[in-house]
Amino acid sequence: MTSPTDALPEGHPLLSPSALPHELPDFAACSDADLAAGIRQGMAEQRAEVEAILSSPDAPTFENTVRALELSGALLRRVAAVFFTLVSADGTEARQALAQELSPELAAHEDALLLDPRLAERVAAIDAGSLSGEDARLLEVLRQRLDVAGAHLGGAEREELQRINGELASTSSAFTRRLVADTAARAVLVTDRERLAGLGQDDVDAAAAAAVEAGHRAADAPAGEGPWLLTLSLFTSQPWLADLEDEALRREVFEASVGRGASGENETLTLAMEIVRLRLRKARLLGASCWAEQALKDRSAPSVAAVEELLSAMAPRAMANARRDAAVVAGTGDGAAEVAPWNWPHLSARHAREAFAVDTAALRPYFELDRVLTQGVFAAAGALYGLTFTERPELARHLYRPGMRVWEVAREGGESVGLFVGDFFARATKSGGAWMHTVRDKSEALGEKPVVFTTMNVPAPAEGRPALLTLDETTTLFHEFGHALHGLLAEGEYPSLTGTAVPRDVVEFPSQVNEMWIREPQILAAYARHVETGEELPAGTLEKLEAADLWGEGYRTVEYLGATLIDWAWHTLTEETVDAATADPAAFERRVLTEAGIDPDLVPPRYGTGYFKHIFGSGYAAGYYSYVWAEVLDADAVEWFRENGGLTRENGERFAAELLARGNTRDLLESYRAFRGRDAELEPLLRRRGLTEG
Template sequence: MTLATDINPALVEWNGLHGLPRFESVRDEDFAAAFETALRLHEAEIDAIANNGEAASFDNTIVALEIAGDELSRVSSLFWNRAGANTNETIQALERDIAPKMSRHYSKIGMNEALFRRVDSLWEARDSMGLTTEQLRVLERHWKGFVRAGAKLSKDQQERLASINEKLAGLGARFGQNVLGDEKDWSLLLTDEADLAGLPGFLKDAMAAAAKERDAADGTYAVTLSRSIIEPFLTFSSRRDLREKAFEAWVKRGANGGERDNIAIVREILSLRSEKAKLLGYSNFAAYKLDDTMAKTPANVNDLLLKVWKKARAKAKEEEASIAGLMAEDGVNGEVQPWDWRYYAEKQRERMFNFSESELKPYLQLEKIIEACFDVAKRLFDVTITEVKGIAAYHPDVRVFEVRDADGALKAMFLGDYFARSSKRSGAWMSSFQSQHRLKLKNGAEGELPIIYNVCNFAKPAEGKPALLSLDDARTLFHEFGHGLHGMLSNVTYPSVSGTGVSRDFVELPSQLYEHWLTVPEILTRYAVHYETGEPMPKALLDKVLAARTFNAGFNTVEFTSSALVDMAFHTQDGVDDPMAVQADVLNKIGMPSAIVMRHATPHFQHVFSGDGYSAGYYSYMWSEVLDADAFAAFEEAGNAFDPVMARKLKNNIYSVGGSIDPEEAYRAFRGKLPDPDAMLKKKGLAMVQELAGSDA
């Protein structure tokens, strides 16, 4: 690989353990020059493919496109990892610059007339080429990618589309940075013992560690906007005034005025997306985004969301009435407020099931839940995951693991980044430094090993103390590791259909399905052990946890579904003059309970506006939930959560095939049929709920 002298070889020549990058040799200031060189190299490769004098073939066009841009892929994966998980002002400044440049670069490729002619000629001849199913899927992906990038538009239209994409990339970067800035800068510092009323020890430990990170004086406790602190604070703090103050800061992320206010950014994003969809011949942006998904149309999405909404709202109203009763017992007058819900719901759970989150948490050690994740993978898929000590990753907290199959062959490398920090954006996600495939690369390598990582934001414990998780935290860990397995178990030939390279409303199936194994009794019995005594969770407590799985289902589903409905409303309109008015109108029409807020209000809805990955696609979690409920039912019907026949079918038809076959065909091959939403409603505890009259949109 020949590179300019101004590029740091560590960015592209990965010669660490099993091909890992040497993260310790990469400096923030290396990226700008590396991007310039890598973009130039990729452009030269694209020109060579487009101007090849030989007639187009699958190998000299599609395979060539699949392996082109290796340097750019490596630089990009390292940079975007740093931008999300360990950022700073230098990286953020480059992010604002490079996001539009990358958009411009890929727009130019998508509108390369000579290149599209070659791809189009192959598409027209596809039935006579003797292609495999996977090759047909790869060809289709490239052809549709060019069409959706504007290959069939006039030059003027192409220029406008490229300009739109460039602007959207810059706006998405700013949106995410604004939210991170609000999260990083806000904290509620508490020093008075009375301010800590009701808080369990594990939360005070986490708040003390957060205060220390902010260089606060000893004896100070910090409420931060990290979900792993703010949610338990709202759950346990008996100080209603402090709950209100923290809640207001949480829901106002991105909407505090000034330079970081995201509302104007949302307005511009929605206008540009609408224009983009029209340019490409779609009635609206949602129709454009859903064209290549299982859902197909906005109408199908809204049908599912509204069916669930009616039952969720009815259930939430029942839950609200119970909470109001508890508040009255406490002498709190007036309506239930959003900052009351978690606190009194926890009291209600204690009353109904005779256990509390604080009673459960000592049994959910991060280390043990990681072990549980790995054990489930061993039982289902016969892979062994072992930590490798002493390997530098992109942050000192990040851990490195080898993933080996039953024969001991190395299948993947996995990195786990579990703790919250101010340099990391909120939430949890899976991504990769490189994806599995079997193609021969320019450097002579035959295929690549998947290098997958999970990022979470659990509260870091005080030194010498274990990290304790909530049940939701533990589910998050399983969820992201399910995504990780989708990447690590991939067994395809072509990179573009590797691992999570599937439609947006199918990609959540492997992750949400994996969550089910957390609460399989034999897993909880083995790994839910008390951090002090080592004793397993008592059977009585385990039974209560399992009985309470659908507790607060109305609240949880209303939070999510309202966000998904607002997302769809935004993207089925011709731009939006006042995003907050549209949000309010949607919530009013569906009868949003005043005691609950959207899980992601518009100004901090990063799934939808920090890039467009989940734009007109937030619904996909629920679409996949229909699939995952039905998929786990297959194991229940077999009478064994680790049934080897079903596990083999799951691995071979879901986790390993990536996007190499149609998702509906993949699911049918595993299950023998497509699912019905009733399994999902039953899982949520909503199947028998009576709908409220007049609650539809």
């Protein structure tokens, strides 16, 4: 068997596990060439390891087959964690091109392992009745994984499946590459300072800094001298729209956002339609009528019909609320602005200021990033789970960009849990949105503790200025840290079962629960202090925010449901319907929304097909419903916390022990019943979203 030393030079930075605490990778020491060589050698090593498993003359057992497969591929896992962190968070053109090159190779590698009939035969021969606990669960999950992967197919069908998987990997990488480029290219350049009226100085400074990074402005240009660059987030509705007073500029920003992927050298719709057709071909090969049916085989949702039932119950009620909200804002202020998508955020914010005395823009000085993180996010985790966070600046120099931060996380008594890494600021090479991922997962079998990253796209402040968050960004930080806690508090033997390795449609549940602590009075009082004066939020602000909570909820729900319906529609196409739908994606998207009772001219979906990275560049295909599916659990769990005293160690310990620590070592719905004492109920979610009536 080939060893890494045979193929990689002695000085290769990933030749062996990192010597840094908890094997934090030394990103700064890795070149793209190092990563490419490491991935290819890692694949070769794992192939050799698996070949030894499959060609063994010994009768198959859990130890020599299932556990051995689980622990194979150490080099590949180590290098891939570094590479895909960089592709998403610092995806230079060269790295995006390399990802497009390597993705089909990695897909072929996984197929070669999972579709080898010898593996299916050995796994089928193992007596599940002789196993218990995590061993039994690992065998169960592996058998399900083999079935979903197509291990039951015959030779010709396996070859066709492998071709499809390679094409999907390549096309998805190309979609992401084009989308990142188009999002950067369509950022709106402003040369007249007066057009930025309404933006706070920090936002203006961030736009100036973005113009410098994009090469539109000299780094030493005088303050107040343009141009300024309004960068685009992944969402349809951009954060700038709430504050900009210039309606024409609001429309320009909005149209730049919704135009992504529609035309030009970075057009993505053609790629998206090819992905839709490839997934349908794959589903048919695997015995499903559509991709959604295939995708649900390893999810918690029981059927296509069950998902459609939930969506159809919510969409008409949410749209009715959105229409009522639109009628309200149409009559506010001077009434001059049309209630168009580019005007809604501005009019909605104005209405909130007037009706609820809530000015979210004016609240930003109270949400300084470092204080929100340490006195808010970390403090809540300490109160619930007894965790402490010690910053390790000496480790940050091993990361891939200046300004990133590292904390060591420990339990009471000093036992180290793992590392938490924050990459908070936007850059042109970073994919849009926010996410959590791990580069090391909790595993007793491997002796590893988690190394967890949270990545966001907060506009970088001007040098010497504090980073101020919007209320939405504060929510995102608490949300993503909920995912981080799922990774940090994981317990278990096998890395593929711990932390967030749960079915896609319930992975959002713990992160959504963590949002509840944003407005916990003792937490809010600690972190929400004016960045200059240190004063707490003005008296009554929390009550005003709570009174305003349902304002605009219909609009936000429709935005989300619109994107969910688009995802579901593309992935419930059949052989009889796919050609007509993919011939005109824009018309199909519009028809899907209107037939569901949504008016896209009033409330556009959160993502349009051309820039829906979740489903065409990531793993959420036929899975964007997951947020609301998981929110059923979330809303029900939040009621339990409130009924049982809220932010207490006892409550935190119960939630951690029955849910966060369990990961996929047992079925998550079983874990939920152990935590709650029953299945989740829908009513709390409907109340939260104001959908209990018409």
